[in-house]
Amino acid sequence: MNLTRNKKKYCYQYPHPSVTTDCVIFGFDGMSIKLLLIERGIEPYKGKWAFPGGFMRIDETADECARRELEEETGLTEAKMEQFYTFTDVNRDPRERVITIAYFALVKISDVRGGDDASKAQWFDYNKIPSLAFDHDHILRRAVNELKERICFEPIGFELLPEVFTMSQLQNLYEAILDVKFDRRNFYSKMHKLDILIPVDNRTADTPTRVPRLYQFNRVKYNELKQKGFRLEF
Amino acid sequence: MNLTRNKKKYCYQYPHPSVTTDCVIFGFDGMSIKLLLIERGIEPYKGKWAFPGGFMRIDETADECARRELEEETGLTEAKMEQFYTFTDVNRDPRERVITIAYFALVKISDVRGGDDASKAQWFDYNKIPSLAFDHDHILRRAVNELKERICFEPIGFELLPEVFTMSQLQNLYEAILDVKFDRRNFYSKMHKLDILIPVDNRTADTPTRVPRLYQFNRVKYNELKQKGFRLEF
DNA sequence: ACAAAAGTGTTAGGCCTACACCCATGA
């Protein structure tokens, strides 16, 4: 008891909550949306899966905290993370009052090195998410809505797809996120009209002619488009 | 010194930030966007203007806190508030580490009773905002962006306009928020096509025929539209 | 030979934009 009291050396006139960040990481394997989860090694919810995240330090911003925790737990350093909502339910953590500032990020699956055996990070298919710790299912639902909204305004594929990709992969991505089906021909022409795709010359004299054409994003045009406001009608 | 120490009875093993909510309240007077500000009565930033808000209690959610603070400081009880961003810069409050969860709300100007002389709340024209306390100018910028985005997805006028209004007022509202000019005829037909306006019969035998037509929102259709996703192209 | 995926173009309908004229009111 004494020990416990001695450790509690940061005192305030009024009770203060703890603040954490959690990060919803989306990936795409060419067919399905994936989510990166961490298996919890400690109580509460030991053994359950959760989003990477942790306590914010007193001298770092939430953005810094999210980036730091993500790197510590998954090795990811490049992900562009964006805050999307702060969850404040009073009993969302059984230990004490904890509010969490939630982020999401879109990453290429290949950027997560599975080699790091200290990491308990694992990709899950969006349709096969296990039961999650804390209120993370709640967080997930909001993150998915956020993603659906953004994809209509930003050519998000950029972050989720490999450097070069086929038109079918791009279409699969949109279909997986929005949970709809598009006419292939209309999708092709719509994307071409946006003028952000560069065909990659993967046809040499001895490649079969029916290998799908490869594309990469035109980063210059992509950024221009993002600047002046982009709207994709589906 | 002893006094101060005695008052600090909530102790933790690690330092905890304080958490506040702040609320950006938008109004519309028929011509311009207005913001509701509070004059600060205490340090820091005493005498400066700021958004209504305050410290979150340990047993309330951020939503509850925002609602409570708003009512305490402005008397508003009906406003639908939505969280839009959490600001976490390390030095945003000179007293201690404070993060703030920011909300915005759209209200009818007439809902704020100026009668309450305890209240130091005052409407400011969006183009004549004084210097603000803390990082509230930063919060404002983000709130305005949020508003601009939302007005393209939700017939927001509902919340900002009086019960009945003219088409010109509605157009002024959109023009003020998005900072553009529309062709009057195109705006009329676009709004009519949405089918969320009910003409109000304000023409009696002895009214002059050239009084502008009045409308009110069709709440049923408005909600249907909001449900199934709405997109307004400007 | 057959299934599966890639490549390509046309048409009809709806929405957006630009634009002009008349009427009523109040100064």
Added chain:
DNA sequence: TCATGGGTGTAGGCCTAACACTTTTGT
């Protein structure tokens, strides 16, 4: 009588959605 603001309709262009056939490859 003049300026201001309200009321209405049309034509052209662009985007979207629906839709079919051929080629190639792998089984």
